[in-house]
Amino acid sequence: MARIRIGSKIREHRKNLGITQAALAERCGISASYLNLIESDRRNIGGALLKRVADALELPIERFDGAAERRLLHELAEIAADPLLASPALAATSAADLVAQHAPWAHAIVKLHRACSERNEVVAALSDRYARDPFLGETVQEMSAHIASIRLAVDQLGRLAGPAPALREDVIADIADDSRRLAAVTQTLAGYLAKTPSAPRPLTPIEELEDFVVSHDNHFPQFERVAESLQSEIGLRSGHLESALVDHLEEVHRVQVRSSPLPGGAGASPRRRVSHFDRQTRVFELLELAPEASRRFELARLAAELGAGEAIAAEIAASPVLTSAASRQRAARALSSYTASALLLPYAEFLAAAQATRYDIDLLARRFNASFEQVCHRLVSLRRPGAAGVRFGYMRSDPAGHVTKRFPLPGLPLPRYGTGCPLWAVYRAFQTPGALLRQLVEMPGGERFLLLARAVEKERSAFGMPQHFMSIMLVCDARHAAALVYGEGIDLSAQARATPVGQTCRVCVRSDCAYRQADPVVGAPTTALAGSSMS
Template sequence: MAKRRVFAGTQLRNLRNARGHKQSEMAGLLGISVSYLSQLEHDDRPLTPALIELLSRDFPMDWQDVEEDATTRRFAALREAASDPLFPAPLSVDQLTRIAEQQPALADQFVALHAAYRRTGERLQIVDEALASENAGGSRLPWEEVRDWFHMEGNYVDRLDRAAEELAEKLTSKTVSPTAEAIERYLRDALAISLIYTAHSGLRQYDSGAGELQIDQSQPAESQRFQLAHQLVALALQDDISAIVEGAGLRNRSSQQLLFVGLANYAAGALLMPYNRFRQEARNLRHDIDRLRQVFGVSFEQACHRLSTLQRSGARGLPFFFCRVDMAGNITKRHSATRLQFARFGGACPLWIVHEAVAIPDRILVQLAETPDGVRYVSMAKGLVKPSGSYARAPRRYAVALGCEIEHARDFIYADGLDLASPQAATPIGASCRICPRSDCDQRAFPPSDRAIIVDPNLRDVVPYRIA
């Protein structure tokens, strides 16, 4: 079989220029000579599998956009599957290359089998946690069913995302995101909706019979704009949303209605932060949330949530996990495009920085954390307060967290200043005490559900038992 020959001189040169590197600096990063790099950039020589692996590892966000052949895509998928902590040691570049080139059917089946394994593990986790939480029937409430539907979809709905992006093009001219005025104009002129700004009417109330939309004017400006966007897409993209709900296979009417609301919220985010514009700006700013929210006029939470949805095939964003935690430690929003998976019942690990952030509003905290499988993550968390508009109503307090695996740290500004290489620098965390296997955690609230405990009346440690 002929060896694949990948010529990507223009992309390699563009990557070097985007990083501001001289040829000598780039050659040093790749471990090759300057003359060899020059030949690569002029397409006089093809990239070797070892160089492709190095570029994919060190420049994952930039190199994923290189137009690749089927073998190269197969190699990348195989490398990701084979790097699962399930395996004691990863395959070498040469081994992966030989499998991808000489046994393509086997490689495809291995990748598919690994994906099925991951999905099965996630479904089993739902059942395990339901049983551990005394939800013995394993039945899910409507909001849990909708939450899990989004998770299984990868938190990305292509049909709706593209439709919202097209709609955003109609509403923008000189701005990167539709303004509140542009959305109001479309609601009035195209959809014949009357707008009323008033206090204490609920965040948003729509009367379809009267064609009247009320918006609570006590909300922050970005929240008002989001509610306008929600109503716009709920009407303008109603057929698309309804078709997705119809095909979701949810059990009851409440679940279907909740999914409609969730999809309208998703589309509102996609309208205000159009996919390609938002993805490119996020990369330019190294995913600096405060700067992103200024560019697109959205809230901190909205920007974080949108980053977790950038999973379009061929144009993926950084693989993030995202969650929102309330003052009691309940996870009220969650999604992970990483190997980190959240507990679906109960609270999260108390060692995770997001819990500290809840008590310290408007301050960004960062953490290097390591899960029991040995994977390390950079976490950013910030406590937020949403005003109620009245002294008689308590404001809402919560925290949001966003993070990625350390291999993407160079593209995540919050990793700056962390010692990513030190074995002692990472905080050991788990998904939740019910499923965490760590036996030496002083913060454990209760033992794992699948392990027995050993109690010695003559020994008292921080945790009053040992795990068998």
């Protein structure tokens, strides 16, 4: 991945403030010539010096850490990996130049690619449906036959010469009959298409939600405060969480909480469903056999949704990232879930426990009576300035390799438009469900990370439903692994052996990988693709 151009950002902010290069250099304790090299991106900058520069410009250091630029570069790299753009080859350095000098154009390219991906998904779904749906194919053929018959009759009518009333009436009757049949078939087809989905949901709302969360570094101080206020109001106490939440919903919001074998009623879809809230009747149904942690979280989420609805709406309305009704709806649910997590896992108490247990996920899950996934989510959000935990990345995948949730780390981009490296622990975890895998990996650029992954089974709402597994992966920089209990017994030195991995095959530069599934954009691999055979 190309290096982030921090110097140009420093120069831009300095000029906007009307500060000369010499004045800024004096404030930072360096020479003007050295600052010139930094601003022209001929010298790297970081650590204490970057902090002094940020302080001198009276800006938070996060404005210069390159997180937003790295994210944009990662997306451009994935776009460059698209087979459609395989020729001519796109250089990584040109992407860095584009981001540094023309960021709006870079964002425009990403937006266009997202739209293109969405259209391709829709076209593929429609094409597949037409090819595989027997009713649709037969109906279209029947419509074509009626249209051909009508055209033939019209041609015959036009060739009739002289008065032939009886024959003309017969032809007109045939046209009328075929027209009625065509109208009936068309109406049947329209009703069929209206009842069944013709295409998957667009990608854009999910993309916008992710951009929204990442732009806040997955930390929302205002909803941490809302959670603290709710906790005080509800009077939550360990061991009585569910009953306290039920009482709060009934007394404050006039919501009646019931246990149900299948939330939503007997006619509800047999899909996995833990809860259902009917806003008209004010009845909240919970799956009676759901795990206790899931039941409490659903109760807390509804309490947050009803108690902090105005604050959630205001945050969403103020975001320029959320441009569609679908993305705003997803964001509302995400913020209510965030508040529920902060309510059940209070920031200061949870951070202290995480540090005391050295981020032992299972111990934290037992202490707070939470699920593995809930604890992992909360660990990623511990980004309070002055009281932050270890910075984690997060990824969730289904057995087919679809990434259903992601939160990348600097130096470890997570895939957006496809599956990740097949060597990652998040995929290996499906081989041993329930077991926690740890893996020390090294990216092509030399960055090292500790991966923690576990495949967990999601609750089934009805008999006969198949097992539903999801793999959850936490990631941290290997430099912080010693602070984790999972770093014990692993050689974390720079000379230690680590699994060589990449982001995805299409953007990975490792030419000797035996697990490669696709040719790289940067050139052909020296080894055969995994899974290939010779006849």
